[in-house]
Amino acid sequence: MTKLAIMSDLHIDLNKFGDFERKTLLETLQEKDINHLHLAGDISNHHQDISLPFINELQKNLRVTYNLGNHDMLDLTDEEVDKLDFQLYNLGSRQLLAFHGWYDYSFSQESMDKILRRKQTFWFDRRLRRQADDPTITEKVLTRLENHLKQLDTANLIVAMHFVPHQNFTMTHPKFAPFNAFLGSQKFHQLFAKYGVAHVIFGHEHRSYGHVTLDGVNYHSRPLGYIREWDLTINFVSDHPELNPSGTWNLSKRYNLVRKNPDYQAYQKEQFKTELLNSMTIFNY
Numbered sequence: 001m002t003k004l005a006i007m008s009d010l011h012i013d014l015n016k017f018g019d020f021e022r023k024t025l026l027e028t029l030q031e032k033d034i035n036h037l038h039l040a041g042d043i044s045n046h047h048q049d050i051s052l053p054f055i056n057e058l059q060k061n062l063r064v065t066y067n068l069g070n071h072d073m074l075d076l077t078d079e080e081v082d083k084l085d086f087q088l089y090n091l092g093s094r095q096l097l098a099f100h101g102w103y104d105y106s107f108s109q110e111s112m113d114k115i116l117r118r119k120q121t122f123w124f125d126r127r128l129r130r131q132a133d134d135p136t137i138t139e140k141v142l143t144r145l146e147n148h149l150k151q152l153d154t155a156n157l158i159v160a161m162h163f164v165p166h167q168n169f170t171m172t173h174p175k176f177a178p179f180n181a182f183l184g185s186q187k188f189h190q191l192f193a194k195y196g197v198a199h200v201i202f203g204h205e206h207r208s209y210g211h212v213t214l215d216g217v218n219y220h221s222r223p224l225g226y227i228r229e230w231d232l233t234i235n236f237v238s239d240h241p242e243l244n245p246s247g248t249w250n251l252s253k254r255y256n257l258v259r260k261n262p263d264y265q266a267y268q269k270e271q272f273k274t275e276l277l278n279s280m281t282i283f284n285y
């Protein structure tokens with residue numbers, strides 16, 4: 001039996017993945033008999049210099065495939081991004097369709113002026129060299145997606161993408177809700193439901209939803225995210241309130257309080273495998 005694990009949002013540069021993290025990831029995959037790993041975007045901010053060497057090391061031990069997230073696109077041209085988009089992998093009785101996705105602002109209720117101003121001020125993607133506006137890019141992706149879905153056995157299809165495909169997975173906190181504009185598009189779900197896609201895995205938002213079924217589509221979202229967001233970091237600070245005298249729930253501040261603490265560093269190594277396991281969606285085929 002072959003096992004596929006899908007992960008997203010490893011951010012190996014920002015999370016400072018070194019030999020320990022890479023070896024622990026391989027050990028975790030081997031212990032679960034995983035022989036195919038798919039990375040559903042945001043591997044790092046530098047595809048050529050950081051992501052590909054990391055993938056090449058992993059490929060010495062198992063099959064590794066991937067699609068891009070917005071962070072992966074930083075050093076790439078649109079032509080390079082398109083070339084890596086929409087890859088189809090045969091998995092015996094199943095197939096894996098991997099594509100990047102994008103966003104069209106439809107998850108936002110704000111004016112276009114506010115959305116564009118916020119993107120150019122705060123959002124990572126202001127640094128990307130896209131050659132069209134975001135709604136146009138999304139429509140192009142949707143057209144390609146529908147052309148693929150028309151030709152595939154969608155009842156046995158696994159789809160991996162990076163961006164958010166349904167409004168149920170958007171941010172609800174008033175502080176973060178304005179950034180919903182850059183998460184994805186409901187139109188992805190409309191296509192998945194229309195063609196009866198069995199499974200869709202996504203990431204991007206750094207919030208784990210586990211397994212949720214909507215209109216017959218099985219969605220899976222378990223992004224690893226940034227180290228400040230990891231369960232092990234949150235749990236360690238919560239278990240040691242003396243290290244957080246102000247009681248802050250700001251994740252960056254909580255992480256900075258403990259990141260150099262030897263006890264935290266030991267706990268991080270001890271719990272890292274569990275963090276990885278909780279960030280995997282596994283399929284048998």
